[in-house]
Amino acid sequence: MRREIPFSKLSGAGNDFIIMDNRDRSITLEASAIRALCTRRTGIGADGLILIEPSETASFSMLYHNADGLPGTMCGNGGRCAVWFARSIGVQPDAGGCFRFEANGDPYQAWVSGPETVRLRMREPRGIRDEIDLGGQYCAFIDTGSPHAVIRTEGLDAVDVVGEGRAIRHRTDIFPGGTNVNFIEVTATDSIDLRTFERGVEDETLACGTGAVAAALLSRRLGMTSADSIRVRVKSGDMLNVTFSEDMREVYLTGPAVIVYTGVVKAG
Numbered sequence: 001m002r003r004e005i006p007f008s009k010l011s012g013a014g015n016d017f018i019i020m021d022n023r024d025r026s027i028t029l030e031a032s033a034i035r036a037l038c039t040r041r042t043g044i045g046a047d048g049l050i051l052i053e054p055s056e057t058a059s060f061s062m063l064y065h066n067a068d069g070l071p072g073t074m075c076g077n078g079g080r081c082a083v084w085f086a087r088s089i090g091v092q093p094d095a096g097g098c099f100r101f102e103a104n105g106d107p108y109q110a111w112v113s114g115p116e117t118v119r120l121r122m123r124e125p126r127g128i129r130d131e132i133d134l135g136g137q138y139c140a141f142i143d144t145g146s147p148h149a150v151i152r153t154e155g156l157d158a159v160d161v162v163g164e165g166r167a168i169r170h171r172t173d174i175f176p177g178g179t180n181v182n183f184i185e186v187t188a189t190d191s192i193d194l195r196t197f198e199r200g201v202e203d204e205t206l207a208c209g210t211g212a213v214a215a216a217l218l219s220r221r222l223g224m225t226s227a228d229s230i231r232v233r234v235k236s237g238d239m240l241n242v243t244f245s246e247d248m249r250e251v252y253l254t255g256p257a258v259i260v261y262t263g264v265v266k267a268g
């Protein structure tokens, strides 16, 4: 039966999410209902829907769904927004100001590092491949919690992110589970511009957190940048910051997390 469910709509640098408090596990949403809620114009409209659920090992568990209604892999901006939302519903950090949560079975830590700003420690990256031949075009790959192909361009504004991104996203001969696809332009030794085609949204989004981390780490690894703190300007114009240790095992993603509005929706 459809019931009234309170939600908040948050923006993490333009990557937008519907977030619901499900700590009492009273919300059950079918994939079709999540897809309808995330559909722009006829629904609330969002890149994903997040349920804040109870956890035995942390303050909460983040259950992330892409806009297609299916459970996604890690969402960096979603994780930052989940922390900002959790704080708004009374979840407290530990004495050191650290919020601990779990997502996809991995533990995460985050801190409020400024007004409407959240810093998230990411999982260690995996599966790095420096050069993949896509057939005349080359990309690199890294799993930063979600799978990401990264392609260097010059003239990022002119790239057909949707057309090229969609084609690469479906290269399951190379990326068996599909992949998110990032196009970058290096603008300085410590900054890049980024545009992302997101798997599960099946479109270009205004920002992608795990994509920003992927782009920053690979840009440094492949010698396009030389700093251990990279400024990543995303499609919305917002900045994400990616900071990492020399061995790239300790990685932080920092950026805006804003409650755009709150409301009640009939769903379920």
Ligand SMILES: N[C@@H](CCC[C@H](N)C(=O)O)C(=O)O
Pocket (backbone or CB within 6 Å): 015, 066, 071, 072, 073, 074, 075, 076, 077, 078, 146, 147, 179, 180, 198, 199, 200, 201, 207, 208, 209, 210, 211
């Ligand atoms: N927007 C996200 C990435 C979300 C996951 C992704 N679409 C997938 O399941 O592949 C981010 O900010 O990291």
